[in-house]
Amino acid sequence: DWDCRLTSPTGLLMAELPLDPPLAKALLVSGELGCGEDMLTVAAALSVQSLWVSVRGEKKMLDEIKQRFAVGEGDHLTSVNIYKD
Numbered sequence: 001d002w003d004c005r006l007t008s009p010t011g012l013l014m015a016e017l018p019l020d021p022p023l024a025k026a027l028l029v030s031g032e033l034g035c036g037e038d039m040l041t042v043a044a045a046l047s048v049q050s051l052w053v054s055v056r057g058e059k060k061m062l063d064e065i066k067q068r069f070a071v072g073e074g075d076h077l078t079s080v081n082i083y084k085d
Helices: 010-017 021-033 038-046 059-069 075-084
Strands: none
Touching: 010 021, 021 038, 021 075, 038 075
């Protein structure tokens, strides 16, 4: 509200999550949209520095593995593919 207080149930729930507000809102709404598990995967992937572990001298192999999971829609759905594999 105008006094910077949380007044909606959604805002109160968002404040309880240790996430940035847009990510918290997306996670809460995802259950209503039937994609809660996928959104949870995306939230987890965004919470780490990288999903990939590289080994010295194995760049070509890492690139091939990345390509196997990649989707044209973007990195977030690539993260979902990695988790589901």
